[in-house]
Amino acid sequence: MRVNRPILIEGGRVIDPSQEMDRITNVLVEDGRIAAYDALATGREDVIDAAGKIVAPGLIDMHVHLREPGREEDETILTGTAAAVAGGFTSIACIPNTEPPIDTQATVEFIQHQAARADNCNVFVVACVSKNREGKELAELGQLIHAGAVAFSDDGAPVYDAELMRRALEYCRMFDKPILNHAEVRELTQGGVMHEGLVSLILGLGGMPSVAEDVMTGRDIALAGATGGRIHLMHVSSAGSVDLIRRAKGRGVHVTTEVCPHHFTLTDDSLRTFDSDYKMSPPLRSQKHVDACIAGLVDGTIDVICTDHAPHALEKKMRELDQAPFGIVGLETALGLVITKLIEPGHLDWSTAIQKMTINPATILGIDKGTLRIGADADVTVIDSEALWTVDPKKFRSKSRNTPFKGWKLQGRADTVIVGGAVKYRVPSDSAEHDARRPVRAR
Numbered sequence: 001m002r003v004n005r006p007i008l009i010e011g012g013r014v015i016d017p018s019q020e021m022d023r024i025t026n027v028l029v030e031d032g033r034i035a036a037y038d039a040l041a042t043g044r045e046d047v048i049d050a051a052g053k054i055v056a057p058g059l060i061d062m063h064v065h066l067r068e069p070g071r072e073e074d075e076t077i078l079t080g081t082a083a084a085v086a087g088g089f090t091s092i093a094c095i096p097n098t099e100p101p102i103d104t105q106a107t108v109e110f111i112q113h114q115a116a117r118a119d120n121c122n123v124f125v126v127a128c129v130s131k132n133r134e135g136k137e138l139a140e141l142g143q144l145i146h147a148g149a150v151a152f153s154d155d156g157a158p159v160y161d162a163e164l165m166r167r168a169l170e171y172c173r174m175f176d177k178p179i180l181n182h183a184e185v186r187e188l189t190q191g192g193v194m195h196e197g198l199v200s201l202i203l204g205l206g207g208m209p210s211v212a213e214d215v216m217t218g219r220d221i222a223l224a225g226a227t228g229g230r231i232h233l234m235h236v237s238s239a240g241s242v243d244l245i246r247r248a249k250g251r252g253v254h255v256t257t258e259v260c261p262h263h264f265t266l267t268d269d270s271l272r273t274f275d276s277d278y279k280m281s282p283p284l285r286s287q288k289h290v291d292a293c294i295a296g297l298v299d300g301t302i303d304v305i306c307t308d309h310a311p312h313a314l315e316k317k318m319r320e321l322d323q324a325p326f327g328i329v330g331l332e333t334a335l336g337l338v339i340t341k342l343i344e345p346g347h348l349d350w351s352t353a354i355q356k357m358t359i360n361p362a363t364i365l366g367i368d369k370g371t372l373r374i375g376a377d378a379d380v381t382v383i384d385s386e387a388l389w390t391v392d393p394k395k396f397r398s399k400s401r402n403t404p405f406k407g408w409k410l411q412g413r414a415d416t417v418i419v420g421g422a423v424k425y426r427v428p429s430d431s432a433e434h435d436a437r438r439p440v441r442a443r
Ligand SMILES: [Zn+2]
Pocket: 155, 156, 157, 182, 234, 235, 281, 282
């Protein structure tokens, strides 16, 4: 086993919601673990100067499409995990709508093997709910859990059959694993390209009404309530869904949810450009829905911020809007969008934002991550909260470039990313426009 030198992360503002910590201190990393706080340099450590920066538990993205196996023209496990660390993520959960889908032990093991070879970040496997993602027969969930699957999802598509969902929830309850569902009633969205509303009417484009999401969110909550199983609603985007989840949580239903940066930053108005980088599912909705997502983040209804990183090769996204595939990349812009659009305007404080990107997803997935407790795996993200930078897709480590945020000026990005005690990413020295730097505000 390769042994890394100890690392001393010096003088940063350490924000770890898992232990309600927010103070300026030194963090010592040794033997791949968090070894001590308030440690002083002895000369045997590699020192990382974190003065003026934020030191957080390594960020976790629980919703990433890595595309391998089967669609390596869009992304590979190597490029996807490289994009993850560049975005500040030390752990990701990959979604099983690959070709073939991740529905056997052998495929789970293939992902784990490729992730270990890539050696960028931790990759946790979400496996299929149904065999071959066909929505007919349950996959061998027990065997998949044995192989290391942390959750189940047929994302890309919903688990459509309510009886299948009920049995999946019952089965997973025994193992305390969540089902992650893409809530969409297809009869209501057929032929849809964008959110159904005034803008779709003006543009003459097929609509996907928000009620298509709400109806299945309601079904999933009812099934979770009836079975006692854990449902996690993916990429929530509608005011109705946020409201249903808020009420269900109030009744003690085991429901959690996540939101993606595009759903709290953009509206359906963007589709006026006819740019397919604004096409995703669920679609960008009206301001009312964006406001509801932000309100859900603020009051804790929404537990997690994730990306739904969905790379597509350029030639696919170049097609006409109605032919282009749904989805955008997100790993390398998420942190900047959270800081610029949630923290800077005062919607979320740092601790709450970090919580939704660390300990909350770790708790939902049941993984031993998302914390800087002494003895924990040394997964650490040092964040330069004041760096100003411009999103340039040409610089992405992802194989794909399909982002609606090209050219955006963002504040804040990952500076140094440590996974298992080894530095896996350092921001290139020429990449930030630091002229507008301000000192970090203490809380
Ligand atoms: Zn989805």
